[in-house]
Amino acid sequence: MNDVQLFFTHFALELFGTAILIVIGNGAVANMVLKNTKGTGGGYMAIAAGWGCGVLLGAMISTALHGVAHLNPAITLSFIIQKTWFNLHGWFLVPALLLGQILGALIGQIFVDIIYWKHLYQTINTEPNNLVLSMHATTPQNRTLFLNIFAEFIGTFVLVASVLAINRFSNSNLAIINPFFMGLVIFGIGLGLGGTTGYAINPVRDLIPRLVYFCLPIKNKPAADWKYSLVPTLTPLVSASVCSAIFLVI
Secondary structure, eight states, rough: OOOHHHHHHHHHHHHHHHHHHHHHHHHHHHHSSSSSSSHHHHOOOHHHHHHHHHHHHHHHHHHHOOOOOSSHHHHHHHHHHHHHHHHHHHHHHHHHHHHHHHHHHHHHHHHHHHHHHHHHHHHTOOOSSSHHHHHTSSSSSSOOOOHHHHHHHHHHHHHHHHHHHHHTTTTTTGGGGGGHHHHHHHHHHHHHHHTTOOOSSSSHHHHHHHHHHHHHOOOOOOOOOOHHHHHHHHHHHHHHHHHHHHHTTO
């Protein structure tokens, strides 16, 4: 496979995996919070399980087709700092992965909005709150900047540390079930750390669906809260950098 084919293969697989992540993850949120769905009021446990399954399925399909299944710029950044993977496969693949993640999140969220359009419209016109925004992007329960940043930092740190640890088994017989481990990690982060900010732990998971929300052609919707978006967009990148630097020396 030449470099051009390799570029587009990794781009496509990262797009596909990220789209599945968003469809299942934000789809689970939509199913729980929107009016008149089969899952209305299903609770936070179902949302955490939905995100865990989203990561598991997106990673499983991407890796089965020989992709890397980062699905998250913070994970890609961690491997950039670690250098090993890109030294072996080529630094030109970095933009392929990032573009795939961005477009995958965009396509995935558009699919969620189409699937739940009637329920979305019913909710946004009857509930004077941010339920529709919450099926796109994260919002804090209590808006305290330091605590919001700290929660996202720790959540991302646990994620990146888990990915780097699991990657050390990549040449063993355990590699085939790595996506299951990652789904379990996301489920655990959601249960233990997600109750305050909604655990974005992934810049494109928050930023791109928030942009889709901003562009929705619906009147009277609450603001997209761009000011808060800096927390789930920038904090995971800082946390991934710190965690990866630590892993370089241990």
